[in-house]
Amino acid sequence: MRDLPRRSLLLAVAASLATPGRIVRAADVPRFGLGVASGTPTAQGVVLWTRLTGDELPAEVPVQWELAHDEAFTRIAARGTETARADEAHSVHAEPRGLEPARGYWYRFQALGQRSATGRTRTAPGPGDEVRRFTFATASCQRYEHGHYAAWRDVAGSPPDLVLFLGDYIYEYAANPRALRTTHGGRTEDLPAYRQRYADYKADPHLQAAHATAPWILIWDDHEAENDYAGLLGERRQPNFEAQRAAAYRAWWEHQPVPRAMKPVGPDARIHGSLDWGRLARIVTLDDRQYRDAQVCPRPGRPGGSAFPMLADCPQLLEPARTLLGREQEAWLAGQWSREHRWNLLAQQTLMARCSRTAPWVEGKRAGQYWTDGWDGYPGARERLLRGMIEARAAGPVVLGGDVHGNFVADLKVDYDDERGAVVASEFCGTSITSDGGPQRLVDELRPHNPHLHHARVDERGTTRFVLEPGRLQAELRVVEDPKRADSPVRSGGRYAVEQAKPGVQRA
Ligand SMILES: [Fe+2]
Structure with a gap:
């Protein structure tokens, strides 16, 4: 949430032109209040999860996600956008593919002018890999x-x-x-x-x-x-x-x-x-x-x-x-x-x-x-x-x-x-x-x-x-x-x- 004040101000201004008074408040409500998670790893991918929180969520919200080789997100391995839908409780299941086996990655989400916490995850080793530990x-x-x-x-x-x-x-x-x-x-x-x-x-x-x-x-x-x-x-x-x-x-x-x-x-x-x-x-x-x-x-x-x-x-x-x-x-x-x-x-x-x-x-x-x-x-x-x-x-x-x-x-x-x-x-x-x-x-x-x-x-x-x-x-x-x-x-x-x-x- 480092660069948020300026970013949410810009969003609020943009949003107020379209729907006066609405998203201004949205930027203040925690949107990633349930944290982030990853799971079901394979040798090429892993599932990234979050669920948007707070009142007045639109029926569909675009959520950007990114997965990186480093914690500072300077080397991006994959990124994309998923739609969080009200009929799925605004949950997100992003599934980056084509990743490297047995690697650690960092991931995070962004939506409604806010950024989630950063999570750490890992892919499984490749099928023939000899794993020592x-x-x-x-x-x-x-x-x-x-x-x-x-x-x-x-x-x-x-x-x-x-x-x-x-x-x-x-x-x-x-x-x-x-x-x-x-x-x-x-x-x-x-x-x-x-x-x-x-x-x-x-x-x-x-x-x-x-x-x-x-x-x-x-x-x-x-x-x-x-x-x-x-x-x-x-x-x-x-x-x-x-x-x-x-x-x-x-x-x-x-x-x-x-x-x-x-x-x-x-x-x-x-x-x-x-x-x-x-x-x-x-x-x-x-x-x-x-x-x-x-x-x-x-x-x-x-x-x-x-x-x-x-x-x-x-x-x-x-x-x-x-x-x-x-x-x-x-x-x-x-x-x-x-x-x-x-x-x-x-x-x-x-x-x-x-x-x-x-x-x-x-x-x-x-x-x-x-x-x-x-x-x-x-x-x-x-x-x-x-x-x-x-x-x-x-x-x-x-x-x-x-x-x-x-x-x-x-x-x-x-x-x-x-x-x-x-x-x-x-x-x-x-x-x-x-x-x-x-x-x-x-x-x-x-x-x-x-x-x-x-x-x-x-x-x-x-x-x-x-x-x-x-x-x-x-x-x-x-x-x-x-x-x-x-x-x-x-x-x-x-x-x-x-x-x-x-x-x-x-x-x-
Ligand atoms: Fe039990």
């Missing part, structure tokens, strides 16, 4: 009322090459005026309400800083639409859920740095996909919500949603045909596993390792108590996924997740009942940015029943920071000391490592 962070579950975003401040302070956001970017619940900080409005069910909720979240300066510092890849989980929904079934089985999902998906697209091609059609949008980070890693992203079968055995008196039944009371859990990803996505995933890359990173929403609250085997019979919304609610589908991964001989498989509001580091097995059964993959299910976790005591009690868990802490908030090299993955749990404070220190909550040639997690 790739840094990324995973994050999920940033319930606004539950805390401040010190975790994002920490990410912005040492930017990774890529941020993987694994779901629950917003929460749909009605604003709580007694909370630490509060959003606007009731439970989000229509497009204006979802748009307002994203605007509330995206006003946060630390979240904006994290977006402006690295490209993101985002997938959604349930709360971007509604808690525990399954396919076209709302948790409350409300008759209008299809329209609600359409509004939720539309608002998600409007507010994230994802391509125009991802724009939903009605209640449908494809967000699963894959990205190769040179020859080092294939990153596969999944959608565990849109195509899933409904959770079995809901709580008594409730039409849907998740529960913690005993297996003995809910034998339906074991029905092998039930699916979390849907048949089509399952088949697609089976063809994504790579032998040509050193690592296969599976970026999905929730905990994959079995996590029984009680003994999983009693008097010679399968038993246990399981959460029905995660992979434990779809054990047949989990087994199909892992067997497909083994059959494809996927190299260096690592599963990344979120959703459970706790740090869970685990070894993945096809058969958890076979204590000597092979470890087939490693899992880092990261904790929430802010969303409260359950009681740690419950997790401590279930540890003996789940010896494949190396770390299980629901009393930690933060992100996970990874360094990936051809032979080794290192993970550091970044833990916020006090999520109620924006200036909270952030410390290491533990370091783990995986050797490329040997699935399974070690302490580092």
Whole structure:
């Protein structure tokens, strides 16, 4: 906003000749109040995002964008103009192409006499590139009322090459005026309400800083639409859920740095996909919500949603045909596993390792108590996924997740009942940015029943920071000391490592 006073004066004078008194005010209202973001990088391009803010925006606003090799914007790599339209919440999805692989760039926008903050982004390496080192962070579950975003401040302070956001970017619940900080409005069910909720979240300066510092890849989980929904079934089985999902998906697209091609059609949008980070890693992203079968055995008196039944009371859990990803996505995933890359990173929403609250085997019979919304609610589908991964001989498989509001580091097995059964993959299910976790005591009690868990802490908030090299993955749990404070220190909550040639997690 350096040369703005003179510039906006000129604009104001020009505008007042055409529409007296109107744009004069427009120049004073922040037009880039939700920051800037970039994402969905490829070797040739990246998506640049912003959304214009403030009242009295015309139905269509031309927005100039530029991408440069340097922070001073003296060496421009690409520039263009996009139209921000009222029917897309004045969002901008600019897609420069023909960029160089594995390069850092700076970008910014200009509209209505104002200039946005400058963002940093990065393209992916070329398909055949040998990459020696790739840094990324995973994050999920940033319930606004539950805390401040010190975790994002920490990410912005040492930017990774890529941020993987694994779901629950917003929460749909009605604003709580007694909370630490509060959003606007009731439970989000229509497009204006979802748009307002994203605007509330995206006003946060630390979240904006994290977006402006690295490209993101985002997938959604349930709360971007509604808690525990399954396919076209709302948790409350409300008759209008299809329209609600359409509004939720539309608002998600409007507010994230994802391509125009991802724009939903009605209640449908494809967000699963894959990205190769040179020859080092294939990153596969999944959608565990849109195509899933409904959770079995809901709580008594409730039409849907998740529960913690005993297996003995809910034998339906074991029905092998039930699916979390849907048949089509399952088949697609089976063809994504790579032998040509050193690592296969599976970026999905929730905990994959079995996590029984009680003994999983009693008097010679399968038993246990399981959460029905995660992979434990779809054990047949989990087994199909892992067997497909083994059959494809996927190299260096690592599963990344979120959703459970706790740090869970685990070894993945096809058969958890076979204590000597092979470890087939490693899992880092990261904790929430802010969303409260359950009681740690419950997790401590279930540890003996789940010896494949190396770390299980629901009393930690933060992100996970990874360094990936051809032979080794290192993970550091970044833990916020006090999520109620924006200036909270952030410390290491533990370091783990995986050797490329040997699935399974070690302490580092
Ligand atoms: Fe969550």
